[in-house]
Amino acid sequence: MTSHAVWVSILTCILLWAGTTAIAQEAPKEKHLVPADKNLSPQYVQRLSERGERAIYKGEELETIGMPVGGIATGQLYLRGDGTLGLWQIFNKQIFSGYGRDNYRTYRPDSPVDSGFAVVLESGDKTVVRPLNKDFGRVEFAGEYPIGLVRYKAEGFPIEVEMEAFSPFIPLNAKDSALPATIFHVTLKNTSDETQRAGVLGWLENAVCCDSAKAVHAARYSRIVTDKGRTLIVHTAEETPRAQADAPRPKIVLADFEGDSYGDWTAAGEAFGKGPARGTLPGQQRVSGFLGKGLVNTFLNGDDTQGTLTSPAFEVSRKYVNFLIGGGSRTDRTCINLLVDGKAVRTAVGKDNEKLEWRFWNVEDLQGKTARIEIVDRQTGGWGHVNVDQIELADEPSQGNLGPFDKLPDNGSLVLALADEALASKNTRDLLEPAFTWSKRLHATQDVNYPVTERRSAAMATKTVKLAPKSTRTFTFVLAWFFPNHPQGHEYTSRFSDAAKVARYVLDNHDRLADETRKWHQTFYEDSTLPRWLLFRLHSTVSTLATGTCQWRQSGRFWAWEGVGCCEGTCTHVWNYAHAPARLFPELERSAREMQDFGEGFDPNSGLVGFRSNRTYAADGQCGTILKAYREHLCSADDSFLRRNWPRIKKALEFSIKQDGNDDGLIENSQHNTYDINFEGPNTFVGSLYLAALAAGTEMARDMDDEPFAERCEKVFGSGVDLTMERLWDGEYFIQLVDLAKHPKNQYEKGCLSDQLFGQGWAHQLALGYIYPPEQVKQALRSIWKYNWAPDIGPYNEAHPPERWFALPGEPGLFTCTWPKSPYLKEGVRYREEVWTGIEYQVAGHMVWENMVTEALALCRGVEDRYQPAKHNPFNEIECGDHYARGMASWGVYTALAGFEYHGPKGHLGFAPRMTPDNFRAAFTAAEGWGSFTQTRKADAQREQIELRWGRLKLKSLAFYVPKDWTTVETSVLWNDTPINSSPVLRDGRLEIELGRELTLAKGNELEIEIRPKSGQ
């Protein structure tokens, strides 16, 4: 015992000595390229906190906008700036957009599926049909997630149009917010002085089998049906038996790549070399599935080489092109193309797998044409190569087809429904002819089928209605889809069996779904006192839920990528930052905890939470899982979640304590983390998460009557706090103790890491209070602001270019890490000079808790400035891939602004507004209900109003803050005007009110609390 204690104290001395040296070291001579004075103009600072108006975008700004308007985890559909639909990733395929300059670029989201709406105006004996798109005239986008809003006006046109587009979004009602459907309200307003007759026409392409069309034998079916006074365009596809007529002609092998050279094929660039590869290349995983000895393999000298390989011209003289393909899955970047007249008419990519598999293209429609094959590698980085072999022309498809037709990922149904009876098909056809010269494929036939390779759209029109001068009329349409063949299935398939049933459900429940969605929008945006731009920013990232990033599987498990299509497994450390889903749809996060972290990803022997639902450890993710578990408990209506999961939560925390090794509250070993590297030695990035996890563990252990474990957590916590302050506090911020001689790479040592207080921010979110002393916490945040936030990232990034660019020179941003007081670590923590919105929100949220509101708003405004339309899609904050989950840290800023504290099982709710506390109003969400909170403060009274607008809210106690000089107060509590007994306790400005009995507020109920300083003060 004694010798052990002595050893510990010697060790402590050594570490202390090392720490002291760190502080004594001189500042570097080189200038820190992040200015301490941010030089923000007074106008800029003032605008940060102004309430302001809803943003309206027009002209060039419309180009980049792509607002997700589908249901949560049902794929990804964009409302573009001009009101047309884009992206259309609803067919169970998520496309990874890359990172850095690949996805931080200015572009208009594409629109691979033909659809739209048009105004029909009867003018004398003439009928004018005017599509709603950017050519309409003056077009404005004023959408705020979840409700898209586009307005159309045109010179000399008597009708103004306002179109709302959204999928039902009702916090705490995940199922009705996860409908594979979008509602459109098209409102026509007669702005002229004469009565007009007008209606709306809608059309939709049959995109069923959009990806597989050229590789299957099928027909598309389009029907227009009337049902309960509604009209539906129903698109499906059916497999057709292959014609047996002609005996197949012999195959023609275009290339088998068995020679030493590419023969008469033309290679350009470096990726192809002088001739075909002989199997696997150096550094590559094993390549298999090719025929003979040779193949095309562009992993030559690794993934970073690029080039093209083009065949000589040949005649398409058979019905199919068959080939073997493997390698990367990037559209246009690691692909094989069939070129006719220089245009790619067919394309295929690998599946991020080295094994080559048979694929084919149906080219019946191209027979007799002259074509070339082009193999393309335009990609660097992971899976930036393609493998191809054995390209043949044949009358039969290769055996490697796409699998059973009814299991194809893009097979399902697609519906456009009108809430009313449509015009007769014949009359709709008359509208199409003159108006849609640009689309020959548009029809209004009631029942039609055609080869799956043909692209056709069906249209329907409302009956025209009389519009008196200045009057309006709204037409309701619903777009619905049903594509069940995701490998893990969709939750929505447990409720619906086709798109028509989805559309009928939406129309049957239309008023409730639309009213509640609008009520949320009203409560969050309209009724709030917070700056409108800030609300826009903080809520826009929630749209990530309605993108390819997120899945809600048939099993009921919520699962996610980090960004669309990349980095799997609801990564614990990336999702450490994302607060929004837990507060808005706690049921989804509870499923991720139970079915992943404490389910499939949990090792019951060790307590390890695999950070991608695997068996791999990430130190920050492991600690964050405890915090998330506690958060999910707080966001529950009762303690059943905690009861079910407590044994595993405890075991997971014990795993972290085991990493600590000696119960001293510092984790010193190798710590894999969200920077995709390992920190070595004690640091407050993992350390603060660990201490916050211990604090959460203490609370949960007490709730579960596990006093011994609560005490152990407290003891380790106490030691960790003391040792951190002794060893890691450098006077301005927290550093890392690491032996750089032993670990020269990926550490930050004396650097200022933006995430250094991650766990402290978390602790505030969960009302766990301070981990480290408040003064030092505030000082560290001031240092992060001073050293790491640049109003222009240009100068710093010029000296130290980032690995990936997520901000450009001239734009503001917060660097991951800088070294203001010690020599720059050239091989320091990975991603050190990058700018991640998730970290910016994390830091901003924490700053708000510490009353550094201006700095916090500037950080958020920096994101807003970078994501201005005309430059970038404001709804798509990127990192590795689009719609990156970390960005949902924005909700942490929102809850901080309200000083929100909530404990569902205990029925406790509290607020401490950080902006305009004299007149503050904001939306809040609890376990089973949401509403609006208002605080007003005058010299002689403070009034709190909790108005429940949806669901119910169980309340037993409340907490508010009053001016510090109110040392005693009297309070009154009114529930819908009925007085409620209460016992208030005031301590240092914090007023805790225990209600005389538990209340359950119902929708429309109001709780009013009046607080008055006692006379004589």
Ligand SMILES: [Ca+2]
């Ligand atoms: Ca071969």
Ligand SMILES: [Ca+2]
């Ligand atoms: Ca390459």
Ligand SMILES: [Ca+2]
């Ligand atoms: Ca330790």
